[in-house]
Amino acid sequence: MNTNIEHLKYPIGTFKSQEIISETQIKDWIKTIRNFPTQLKLEVKDLSASDLKKTYRPNGWNIMxxxxxxxxxxxxxxxxxxxxxxxxxxxIKPYHENLWAELPDANNPSxxxxxxxxxxxxxxxxxxxxxxNASDLNKSYFHPESQSYVNLKTNIGIYAWHCEHHLAHIKIAKNS
Structure with missing residues (x-):
């Protein structure tokens, strides 16, 4: 896989887990999660059905x-x-996101x-x-695919990253 494809796949880089997560960092991540629907709507407003079929990389998902x-x-x-x-x-129960992305509801231009x-x-x-609270943020779940325990504060970081990651994909696809 060449570097360009890797950059298209992870335009903001991969999520980096942190040993120490501050209260300020958690609040920033929650703010990112809170603002995501608004940012997403701004990115996709006025896109045509053909725009929604644009992909951010070869063999990647389209915007829809x-x-x-x-x-x-x-x-x-x-x-x-x-x-x-x-x-x-x-x-937790993992799911096959790539297979979910092929289902009819995920290929609906609406x-x-x-x-x-x-x-x-x-x-x-x-x-x-x-x-x-701090005790709640340290609670975790077990992810059987990665064979790892994920605490809630790390999960918040993963999903703040996930929001930014896919916003970047949409921006790339719109400009392709």
């Missing part, structure tokens, strides 16, 4: 798949947070339903995230 993927992925993250808060280190999901979901999600 990215939007639908964000709704799918962020719903999963919200549920994982709730599981970690209400169960003792639950094992992205409005996913934008609506993201708007409501992020309102609830950030309300929940804002309420977490």
């Amino acid at each position: 798949q990215v939007v639908h993927h964000c709704a799918d992925s962020h719903m999963n993250s919200f549920i994982r947070c709730k599981l970690a808060l209400t169960e003792e280190t639950p094992t 992205i409005e339903s996913s934008l609506i999901i993201l708007e409501g979901l992020h309102q609830r999600w950030t309300l929940l995230l804002d309420s977490l």
Whole structure:
């Protein structure tokens, strides 16, 4: 894989886990998650059906798949947070995001339903995230694919990165 493809795949780089995560960093990440639906709407407003089929890299998802993927992925993250808060280190259920992206709902040029999901979901999600204390932020879930424990403060960082990651994909695709 050449460097250019790698850059297109990860235009903002990969998520880097941090050993120490400050309260300020968590608040910044939550702000990124809170603002994502608005930023996403701005990026996709006025795009035509053919614009929504533009991809950010060869063999990559198109804009509509990215939007639908964000709704799918962020719903999963919200549920994982709730599981970690209400169960003792639950094992989460992974899903095959690439296969989900091939389903008919992810290839529907009407992205409005996913934008609506993201708007409501992020309102609830950030309300929940804002309420977490230090003990809550250290609660975790077990991810069987990576064979790792993920605490909620790291999960918040992963999804702030995820928001920015896919916004960058959309910007690249729009300019292709």
